[in-house]
Amino acid sequence: MTGKGGTGKTTVAAALGLAAARAGKRTLVAEVAEQERIGEAFGKTEVGYTETELAPGLFAFSVDPVKAREEWVRYRLPSRTLAGALNSSRIFGYLAAAAPGLAELVTIGKVWELAQLERKAKGSAPFDLVVVDSPATGHGLAMLRAPSTIGDIARVGPIHRQAYRIHDFISDPRLTGALAVALPEEMPVAETLELEKRLDEEMDMGLDSIVVNGLYPERFSRDEAKRLAALDGGGPPGARAALLEHERARAQRSQLRRLRRGAGAPVLTLPFLFEPELGLEQIEQLSRELERRLP
Amino acid sequence: MSVERWLQRKDVCVCAGSGGVGKTTASAAIAAGMASRGKKVAVMTIDPARRLATSLGLPDLGNEERLVDPERLRAAGFDPRGELWAMTLDAKRTFDEIVERNAPDERTRDAVLGNRIYQELSNAVAGSQEYMAMEKLHELHQEGRYDLLVLDTPPSRNALDFLDAPKRLSQFIDSRSLQFFSGAGRRGLGLVGRGTGLLFSVLKRATGIDLLTDLSEFFSSFGEMSDGFRERAERVDALLADSRTTFLLVTSPRHAAIQEAVFFHHRLLDAGLPFGGVIVNRMRDLSDASDAGGELEKQLGTELARKVERNLEDYVRLAERDRLNLGQLRKQIGRTPMITVPDLPGDIHDIEGLARMDEHLFRSM
Numbered sequence: 001m002t003g004k005g006g007t008g009k010t011t012v013a014a015a016l017g018l019a020a021a022r023a024g025k026r027t028l029v030a031e032v033a034e035q036e037r038i039g040e041a042f043g044k045t046e047v048g049y050t051e052t053e054l055a056p057g058l059f060a061f062s063v064d065p066v067k068a069r070e071e072w073v074r075y076r077l078p079s080r081t082l083a084g085a086l087n088s089s090r091i092f093g094y095l096a097a098a099a100p101g102l103a104e105l106v107t108i109g110k111v112w113e114l115a116q117l118e119r120k121a122k123g124s125a126p127f128d129l130v131v132v133d134s135p136a137t138g139h140g141l142a143m144l145r146a147p148s149t150i151g152d153i154a155r156v157g158p159i160h161r162q163a164y165r166i167h168d169f170i171s172d173p174r175l176t177g178a179l180a181v182a183l184p185e186e187m188p189v190a191e192t193l194e195l196e197k198r199l200d201e202e203m204d205m206g207l208d209s210i211v212v213n214g215l216y217p218e219r220f221s222r223d224e225a226k227r228l229a230a231l232d233g234g235g236p237p238g239a240r241a242a243l244l245e246h247e248r249a250r251a252q253r254s255q256l257r258r259l260r261r262g263a264g265a266p267v268l269t270l271p272f273l274f275e276p277e278l279g280l281e282q283i284e285q286l287s288r289e290l291e292r293r294l295p
Numbered sequence: 296m297s298v299e300r301w302l303q304r305k306d307v308c309v310c311a312g313s314g315g316v317g318k319t320t321a322s323a324a325i326a327a328g329m330a331s332r333g334k335k336v337a338v339m340t341i342d343p344a345r346r347l348a349t350s351l352g353l354p355d356l357g358n359e360e361r362l363v364d365p366e367r368l369r370a371a372g373f374d375p376r377g378e379l380w381a382m383t384l385d386a387k388r389t390f391d392e393i394v395e396r397n398a399p400d401e402r403t404r405d406a407v408l409g410n411r412i413y414q415e416l417s418n419a420v421a422g423s424q425e426y427m428a429m430e431k432l433h434e435l436h437q438e439g440r441y442d443l444l445v446l447d448t449p450p451s452r453n454a455l456d457f458l459d460a461p462k463r464l465s466q467f468i469d470s471r472s473l474q475f476f477s478g479a480g481r482r483g484l485g486l487v488g489r490g491t492g493l494l495f496s497v498l499k500r501a502t503g504i505d506l507l508t509d510l511s512e513f514f515s516s517f518g519e520m521s522d523g524f525r526e527r528a529e530r531v532d533a534l535l536a537d538s539r540t541t542f543l544l545v546t547s548p549r550h551a552a553i554q555e556a557v558f559f560h561h562r563l564l565d566a567g568l569p570f571g572g573v574i575v576n577r578m579r580d581l582s583d584a585s586d587a588g589g590e591l592e593k594q595l596g597t598e599l600a601r602k603v604e605r606n607l608e609d610y611v612r613l614a615e616r617d618r619l620n621l622g623q624l625r626k627q628i629g630r631t632p633m634i635t636v637p638d639l640p641g642d643i644h645d646i647e648g649l650a651r652m653d654e655h656l657f658r659s660m
Contacts, residue, residue, distance in 0.1 A: 006315010
């Protein structure tokens with residue numbers, strides 16, 4: 001899952017994970033880029049680099065690039081002494097931190113590992129579904145592209161092979177689906193349309209669905225809005241708030257139409273929830289909505 | 296409180312914050328507002344989605360600053376006494392320009408530009424945008440053609456990565472740290488020191504030799520330019536820490552955004568960088584929410600009055616949450632200058648929208 005920042009990706013990822021777990025799938029939601037936000041609603045403040053159970057059948061994992069890199073080195077080097085030497089080598093740490101693209105590669109590499117039926121990590125059971133709460137559009141795309149980029153640099157050898165195994169996995173529509181989360185507003189719609197285009201051009205991938213989050217209800221008819229607008233001096237305070245909301249709901253619908261016209265993928269919507277903060281109950285509610293609307 | 300006061304005697308304004316809070320819009324509104332107040336301003340964005348171009352009505356901003364048509368600004372209600380210039384950063388082009396300027400000779404320049412690792416890294420990989428933004432900022436500042444540079448930083452959690460970008464790039468290219476690679480490339484495995492020899496053979500087993508050979512080629516040609524890069528990184532650091540630079544944080548009153556703003560604030564202070572203030576965008580306004588009593592029902596009839604009341608209840612709940620979150624923010628960042636921008640009707644994505652933000656950002660001196 002990707003999409004513009006602030007569209008509610010983490011909430012939608014949690015709702016999707018919950019829906020999948022309810023359907024009996026052993027599900028993991030992987031957060032990347034130090035976000036660590038998913039646990040909060042489930043009362044788990046620290047998720048970390050472990051498979052942490054949030055609800056029956058639903059796990060969370062936070063992919064820390066440094067830990068992912070160390071795990072990868074340990075996996076590549078059967079000798080613990082050598083792996084330890086490399087992981088504690090200052091030059092290696094220095095280069096690895098500075099090398100653009102390496103953090104993205106080991107991150108998506110760990111996500112790939114989490115999704116394998118035969119897990120490489122010791123003592124780990126396989127997951128039926130891994131939901132990746134990936135970074136905002138530009139950085140999300142960079143992460144998806146990292147395996148083929150690094151694979152092309154390496155040309156041959158173990159890095160090339162492994163990078164391409166990951167690339168093949170994430171670009172295979174039978175194994176990996178792509179969801180975009182958007183808001184029904186001008187800039188998120190523009191970014192979603194661009195994301196779909198770039199995914200196609202750069203990764204030869206399509207979006208499976210676009211989830212439009214935070215759609216306001218149409219509480220007032222046009223006629224009612226007219227009556228509100230006709231009140232003397234803008235009317236009492238409640239009337240102004242009502243007109244504001246009416247205008248917002250209408251602007252949202254026009255953006256939604258624009259997205260539907262421009263996008264190749266099916267567009268589904270989630271309602272705006274008038275709750276001060278989104279907790280477990282709201283994630284539950286959104287997961288039921290997703291259940292009904294996702295193909 | 297006004298942004299104009301925050302930007303008095305400033306050459307550089309860096310806007311930071313998490314995604315989706317209206318940072319690009321705020322950067323553009325600040326730049327347009329300062330241009331309206333007589334300054335020659337350039338606003339630069341490194342956002343990959345090129346949102347600034349949309350908001351300024353320019354089809355493609357390119358890697359060069361372009362003058363925003365003063366007529367457009369005027370039509371939107373600005374009074375462009377100064378000039379507004381805008382650009383989106385093309386990381387690849389900026390990187391190439393730096394290589395061209397810094398290469399000691401043509402041979403080195405062509406070797407670097409033609410190197411496959413260089414091409415992949417400069418073109419495709421996340422992080423180069425951040426590196427290049429700081430370079431471009433420095434370059435424009437050196438040229439001295441503007442009174443003020445406004446930088447819109449990249450979105451997402453790594454929003455402050457750009458602070459380390461110049462240092463990381465110069466470290467990456469630094470000949471001292473890479474002697475080992477270029478040495479291995481030139482002299483072969485047998486001649487490098489024992490410690491690095493072991494490391495090299497371990498790396499070889501972990502990664503595959505082809506990568507290393509390519510890397511060593513890349514670094515041996517790049518190594519000759521590394522002194523230039525190190526100096527530039529130091530100058531960029533000095534520019535960011537200068538008293539004529541200021542960092543502004545943009546946030547929304549949502550819980551997650553506030554948390555990130557607090558985190559950014561700490562990081563800025565830890566790094567000893569000049570901090571200007573916080574802009575809290577999209578605040579729901581409670582002054583709209585006083586109780587209308589029985590008046591609504593008289594004017595609108597029972598059914599519509601009930602709907603209006605329910606709508607107001609929802610609105611008030613969210614407005615109260617905004618107010619609580621703002622209180623949290625104030626508590627956590629202390630006595631910090633703060634400007635709030637209300638949740639304006641409609642979507643802000645164009646020059647007219649920037650003008651509507653202006654009165655809140657530049658309220659009074």
